[in-house]
Amino acid sequence: VQLVESGGGSVQAGGSLRLSCAASGRILPGNVLSWYRQAPGKEREFVASIAWSSGHTEYGLSVQGRFTISKNNDKNMMFLEMNSLKPEDTATYYCGRRLVYVTDYADWGPGTQVTVST
Numbered sequence: 001v002q003l004v005e006s007g008g009g010s011v012q013a014g015g016s017l018r019l020s021c022a023a024s025g026r027i028l029p030g031n032v033l034s035w036y037r038q039a040p041g042k043e044r045e046f047v048a049s050i051a052w053s054s055g056h057t058e059y060g061l062s063v064q065g066r067f068t069i070s071k072n073n074d075k076n077m078m079f080l081e082m083n084s085l086k087p088e089d090t091a092t093y094y095c096g097r098r099l100v101y102v103t104d105y106a107d108w109g110p111g112t113q114v115t116v117s118t
Contacts, residue, residue, distance in 0.1 A: 008112030021095030023076040029053040037091035
């Protein structure tokens, strides 16, 4: 499955952005789709994940209460609604796919850049 992110851009602190992740094929039950981000000079950081079947969501501590992950099973798409953005949210955002009981990700998108200015 190929994943492609979109929706990144530049925004002022306090603003909002909505990222999308489109899959080239059908996402089957038993998969988890996630958002990660990586800022220059930093390690890749977990942002949020959603189980494709149950819709169970998880969030990284730094984004809880500000970001919301969602999905559209019919369109094989995942979304990340980002509100109250902070300069520290600046990073390249990646979507990834893994199986529920596997820790390694099978597919990654090329990423989309999010820049938050003061």
